[in-house]
Amino acid sequence: MDNIAQRAKSLEKELIETRRFFHQHPETGWFTFFTTAKIIEKLKTYGYTLKMGREIMVPEARQGVGSKEALEEALLRAKELLSPEEYTLLDVMEDGLTGVIAELDTGREGPCIAFRFDIDAVDVTESKDLAHRPFKEGFRADIDGIAHTCGHDGHITIGLGLAKLISEHKEDFKGTFRFIFQTAEEGTRGAVAMEKAGILKGVDYLLGAHIGFQSKKSGGLICGVNNFLATSKFDVTFHGTSAHAAGAPEEGANALLAAAEAALLMHGITRHSQGITRINVGVLKAGEGRNVIAPNAFMACETRGVTTELNDFMKEKCMNILEGVSKIHSVGYSVKDVGGTSGGDSSPLSLMCMKKQPLPLRLSTRMTLSKHAILAHVKTLHTLCKRYKIKVDKVAI
Numbered sequence: 001m002d003n004i005a006q007r008a009k010s011l012e013k014e015l016i017e018t019r020r021f022f023h024q025h026p027e028t029g030w031f032t033f034f035t036t037a038k039i040i041e042k043l044k045t046y047g048y049t050l051k052m053g054r055e056i057m058v059p060e061a062r063q064g065v066g067s068k069e070a071l072e073e074a075l076l077r078a079k080e081l082l083s084p085e086e087y088t089l090l091d092v093m094e095d096g097l098t099g100v101i102a103e104l105d106t107g108r109e110g111p112c113i114a115f116r117f118d119i120d121a122v123d124v125t126e127s128k129d130l131a132h133r134p135f136k137e138g139f140r141a142d143i144d145g146i147a148h149t150c151g152h153d154g155h156i157t158i159g160l161g162l163a164k165l166i167s168e169h170k171e172d173f174k175g176t177f178r179f180i181f182q183t184a185e186e187g188t189r190g191a192v193a194m195e196k197a198g199i200l201k202g203v204d205y206l207l208g209a210h211i212g213f214q215s216k217k218s219g220g221l222i223c224g225v226n227n228f229l230a231t232s233k234f235d236v237t238f239h240g241t242s243a244h245a246a247g248a249p250e251e252g253a254n255a256l257l258a259a260a261e262a263a264l265l266m267h268g269i270t271r272h273s274q275g276i277t278r279i280n281v282g283v284l285k286a287g288e289g290r291n292v293i294a295p296n297a298f299m300a301c302e303t304r305g306v307t308t309e310l311n312d313f314m315k316e317k318c319m320n321i322l323e324g325v326s327k328i329h330s331v332g333y334s335v336k337d338v339g340g341t342s343g344g345d346s347s348p349l350s351l352m353c354m355k356k357q358p359l360p361l362r363l364s365t366r367m368t369l370s371k372h373a374i375l376a377h378v379k380t381l382h383t384l385c386k387r388y389k390i391k392v393d394k395v396a397i
């Protein structure tokens, strides 16, 4: 193990370069074409068996997949960044089936240990301020509107570094290692489709981490999490009737007003005595013209709760509000679920084991054995363990 620690240290420069490389070419969830291709290339050189596309995902179960136009745009950009030989890797990722699973069998009997890493970036424009290190040192995102501001470039790097270390020291291990590089963690969209494809079958232990989440200072390592908020993400579309605002306003059905009222009422949902809740209407677009009764409106909403029950409470209230305002304004509406996850805590047993481990690490990392470990908070590790019959009597790290 000392050898491995030394080797890990010797990889520092390479890992910094890898992290900055992925930082420079961010892609959003589902459309992580270039990112997946580059991860695949590296994993191949480490000798892993790879699974991709429909092998690791049920396409119909995907949530919050972007528009066809966004997909085409992302594909075009990926092709510009990749060499013609590398294009071939894109074939299997048709329609945004990105992400990859790598497995290494040591050939010796032992447990199957899975690690999960998310690979997508966030819809935000990275700073061009000279005080911002990526800009100053020339590794800022090469595109506006997308940036690795959630640290998933770091997660990819940790995953690739770990995969390399394990393959180099294959003889020191037993059992099987499975690396899950998952797209669309942002918006909690990517996990369900992978889960449904059975990617956790045979897994005995499941580990994951998130950089810089709750640690108050650089160098902190937080083992576990409690009270992670459950959440639901949904889009609402109102369907009204247009009419001339001066000539015949009574003939219209105002979708803009319905949406505006719904947004205000949602933000006024009562607090709950059992714990924290959240609501946000983050996008509201409506209308067609100054003198037209707005026939359409769109809202992007999310709720959160410290427990699944509290999140359900918020969601239910939102649904009641939508029903109410639609009647008031005589408009139709439709709701599309585009993401979400239940709440949960780290397994107490797992936490105990983690705390007993000597961890000579100096990383600004929050490590958790809970739902964040895999599948973007979809289930607690406990739930996953039960479902997939993963042992929880001991933790292997």
Ligand SMILES: [Zn+2]
Residues within 6 Å of the ligand: 150, 151, 152, 185, 210
């Ligand atoms: Zn993140």
